[in-house]
Ligand SMILES: NC(=O)C1=CN([C@@H]2O[C@H](COP(=O)(O)OP(=O)(O)OC[C@H]3O[C@@H](n4cnc5c(N)ncnc54)[C@H](OP(=O)(O)O)[C@@H]3O)[C@@H](O)[C@H]2O)C=CC1
């Protein structure tokens with residue numbers, strides 16, 4: 001039996017927990033900040049129910065084989081008390097978050113050789129504690145190597161397509177090129193499709209092109225078609241649609257992953273001498289909408 005603890009059973013954590021809990025060879029525990037009783041997840045393949053053990057305080061937790069971190073990036077530091085209880089000398093820790101700085105956010109908490117950065121493409125939203133809707137099939141990418149291969153094996157009996165990639169860096173940056181454009185609807189609180197014009201296209205294209213330029217300077221491969229797909233997705237976004245988790249966070253009045261999704265483009269752009277005016281402006285404006293206000297570009301930097 002392989003033991004897995006999931007820190008942060010929200011939209012992504014709840015969905016992954018429900019899928020993994022269907023496999024009798026895996027024992028799943030949830031590390032929750034807010035109490036929940038069970039999981040009911042609507043998926044493209046039907047409803048999944050599960051009742052994993054729920055720990056609401058780190059003192060209840062035990063050492064496990066795998067920890068899956070599915071909090072938002074801005075909650076990274078708060079996972080420390082859980083990690084201190086869950087990690088033994090063999091425990092591996094998968095960081096399942098958006099952005100490109102998975103390892104930077106956790107390497108002071110867990111030895112780097114036991115960290116697995118994970119790119120996940122899986123749209124999900126939480127409607128109540130333990131209640132999640134997964135709206136499309138999920139894809140997971142991890143780096144090659146023993147940790148990556150063992151992580152992929154956990155998903156063998158799920159309908160989530162998990163795979164190792166030689167070029168994980170590019171996988172993460174390609175995802176970020178799409179994600180960075182979602183800052184526009186998160187700011188305007190309106191889908192981009194119905195208000196599309198040449199100026200809007202220039203902003204979306206500018207955001208994605210800046211991301212691609214910084215990605216390439218970091219050593220990632222980002223084909224031009226990634227930018228065209230991002231522009232097309234934002235042009236086709238229908239009235240009332242959510243652009244994803246950052247938009248949902250803004251609507252809920254939560255903190256937002258502004259630094260992990262756009263601030264990082266500005267910060268790393270500075271490092272490489274690449275101007276990022278579109279990302280810089282929108283980071284400044286969206287940060288100004290948040291309360292309490294945190295100075296942009298340094299939010300999660302350390
Ligand atoms: N939602 C989506 O469609 C997608 C999200 N992602 C990425 O996945 C990551 C997770 O996002 P998502 O699932 O949407 O986020 P959610 O806000 O839905 O879930 C985060 C969960 O973490 C919990 N949490 C925060 N801090 C702690 C802590 N210290 N201990 C225990 N639990 C904690 C929250 O608790 P509480 O219940 O109290 O809020 C919440 O349940 C993000 O990086 C996001 O960008 C990637 C692809 C798609």
Ligand SMILES: CC(C)(CO)C(=O)C(=O)O
Nearest residue numbers: 120121122123244245246
């Ligand atoms: C756009 C989406 C759903 C893709 O997985 C995402 O990454 C997010 O909402 O944060």
